[in-house]
Amino acid sequence: MNTPFSAPTRRALRTLSLAYFVQATGALSVVGSLDAISRQWGLADSQSAYLISVFGVSFAFAAPLLQVGFGHLRRRRQVLLGLGLFSAAALLFAAAPNYPVLLVSRVLMGLGAGFIGPVLGALGSSLADREHQGSAIAVVLLGLSIAGLVGMPLSAWIAHAWGARVLFLAVGVAGAATATLIAWAVPDSSEGEHVKLSTVTALLTRIDTLSAFLVVFFIAAGVYSTYSFIAPIIRDVFHAGPGTVSTSLVVLGVAGVAGNLFVTRAARRYSAETMLLAGLTLLSADLVLLWLASPSVGWLFVALTAWAFATDLLWPSQQRRIVELVPQLRGVALALTASFVFCGIGLGSAVAGWIYPALGFAGVIGSSLLFLALATASLKISRASGAQERPFDNIVVDRGRARHGGKGSQL
Template identity: 70%
Template sequence: MAAADPIAPTTTRALRVLALAYFVQATGALSVVGALAAISAEWGLSDALSASLVSVFGVTFALAAPTLQVLLGHLERRRQVLLGLTLFSAAALLLAAAPGYEVMLVARVLMGLGAAFIGPVLGALGSGLVPAAQQGSAIAMVLLGLSVAGLVGMPLSAWLAHVAGARGLFLAVAVAGALTALLVRAWVPQGVAGQRVRAADLLAMLVQPRWISGFLVAFFMSASVYTTYTFLVPILRDVFHAEPSLVSVALAVLGVAGILGNLVVTRAARR
């Protein structure tokens, strides 16, 4: 079988921008994890209240991702990503300026809504930029941003929160999101059509046993990952009295383990 032609340089650049968008979204989503101590200190919150900002984001994202595709999935995919990045960045800016916990919750809900228009759409947008034979490579390139976020994004967030404070961290997320939106607008071509998802199709999937088992695997896997990420920092700090620099190292180790696990599973699945 002949190898697929290489992806054109301009398309490769566009795919790298989409990978950057995934990196920014994933890092912003989990930036709270490495910044729990800084958030608690800045706004006078308990670790439990600070950690709830992760849960609020996750629940919003889970509910909004399919709902937005039902309501607005017909929009051109690049437009969906731009809308998501704009809302995500504005919400991060609101979080940086939040006077209290209630506004922080609103900001995290809005970040979840924005993220629901970014992550779930990026792979489809990337695959739509290339011929069918290159779609696997294109999706893998886009998803690299998510993997790098686990390796670099969270440790970087923890370090930035320690150096610049929680407000400085969320301001940086807002700026990164806005700059990424400009890159998407400049370097990612238009023309990849969206597809409206029917609510009836989603409901039908929820009552079929073969789909339910897959959903449960994803549910428990995500729950375990988010629980580990959320409570790793308080445990390291309160039980082992770890310095902020060691927390960043621990998050980096966790990210490396995740990438290695993905590589092992990918190779095993090909056999």
Template identity: 55%
Template sequence: MNAEITSSQRRALRALSIAYFVQATGALSVAGSLPAISAAWQLTDAQSARLLSIFGLTFALAAPLVQVLFGHLRRRQLVLTGIGLFGLGAFAFALSTGYGGLVASRIVMGAGAGFIGPVLVALGSELVHEQQRGRAIGMVLLGVSIASLAGIPLAAWVASLWGAKVLFALVGLVSLLSGLNILLRVPDKSAGSRIRFSELASVLLEGKYLTAFLVVFFITSGVYSFYSFIAPLIRDTWAGGTHAVSAALAVLGVAGVLGNLWVTRAATRFTSEKLLITGMTLLILDTALIALLPKALSVLLLALVFWAFATDLLWPSQQRRVVELSSARHRGIALALTSAFMFGGIGFGSAVASWIYPVTGFYGLAAMSVAFILMALVSLQLSEKLRKPLVMAELCKNKA
């Protein structure tokens, strides 16, 4: 059997990757366009940052519930439903006249993303032969990397040039076009799988899983308590303007992609635990250096290279670790819950930042970020302690 990815499969995978790009850009563009959002609706930076929190927390609740309530539906149908909701939410954001409308639109976008994110990778992996699944997943996830590299800096530039309302109108339009692209290029052959709520709860409450989920929760809380205020930080602490924010976001994107490429090779030589510890340690040290070094923009951009590199060591390593510790039966649920905890951390971290930054400024934000990463390290150590007895029991069972 020919296991090569065909041209039609490539087109389908690219369509899924584009959808991931649009979702990631639309979800996180609030961070880069914070000043533009505040100006358009006369909000404080803290109020604007909470819109990122609302999206993240909505996604965290929606992702597992979608799997329980609608997981039996065909995967393409789930993705198209999510894209429709996400796009309509973006249009509603652009047309909102007050803060209540902005909040409601971000809830709709978060619910739509809950249909999209956990399903895209599964759908892409089932389009190809088993031998090509790893490559297919990489092609789908490329959309997220490109969003960091180009999408979010581009969104910040559009918002600064034409305003936040134009930005979100474009997000809505491109979302619906990406849905049409999937409808035309992705075959509707992937059936869903029904997940019982009791099974979801049993995974969530099992110690080895829960502590692993807390690792990603605290990592994203630490990262996004800093990242969500990157634009006000550059404006207030480094006296930088719109071009400085776009440059910082571009640096974060390039360094993040390099980190992702490096960890792909390093995964064959190092355990996921070692890579997680390395990434978190580098993140703590780099955040401390950003706080201590002179407040020159060139120094910040250099420090952000290492910050983004460390961050992108963490995401693939965490996903890999969840796959390693989960059984084949629970792997899909565990990965869906990992996504939920990740966006829950994004929402929680950016919410904490919206309370901390107006009171304590940059240094309070940096201290809070480091505290969250330290909690992630503690969760990782606890997770390993709970995991080792189970590994030993499995080895003894196999020997017997």
């Protein structure tokens, strides 16, 4: 198999991919184990769904602020710190006596993930030359797809077979083991960034970068407006049980891995914007067909296959576009990207928790389509404004000159 990476680099990228697998499984395992969590602690489905929202909002605020406070640390150290906190919080979840402690543990998991997710892409891309950074990011994000293939269905099965406490105990142990592997396999050569709040503000006040972040915010909200309630939907609409939930997550995972492998190669031929538009179009069409078709488990599996392929077009392409947009600030830019992702997840799951009990399947599908339309509009705004904005590195230089008495213009 032809590969642009050396053997040590491939090993490092695969180890970072494993870290993404652990984070994604721990972060999103609530989706597949919603029923088990509700039974274990005597909660309503909407209360369990808010555990997704709490994680997302915590991550959203933590990711950029952690880069401001600790972004100067080497990126490998940031990942190791994040895995330590994430794993400890998962163990707290496993031991939680009540709902408030569950909420606290999910907040702490969100803080730990705020160190992991945003830095993995930057660390992985730093191991490759510019021409192959898109492929390197896709390799790292393969862990997200494998989380769908193995982690999500396995977590759902563990939760239903042995309970949610055992599931999160396993997540905590896996996180600690992954940290050990990273310390062994990933070079400690990637410098961090001295991130200032003014840099974060600049990224959030420019139209091209803000609208680029909003693309992934609305994508995440659109995906999770439906996905966070996949277990109740399978139960209520398709009249199937926990076994079908696990099988559905396997279908998502298999299609997700295939989609990721396609993206790894397609990234060398197609622009990030082209891939994003293709993914948005495919996902929107798939949701419409899922909505209009008569409910059957066979059709559900077909729709989930297209769903997974579409989302695998979206996630790495968005990260690649951000890296290409502000390569000199990739660390904080990817942190903000991850922040917007999980804020979108929080919004989408919260909307689902409100809409599904009132409007059912049609309501969550409709909200997903609305969010995806907003993502498409944001992409068009970002693309149009990018040609008009000054290069970001010039603004950074100008700000530096202004601080030293120069004539650099301010945002």
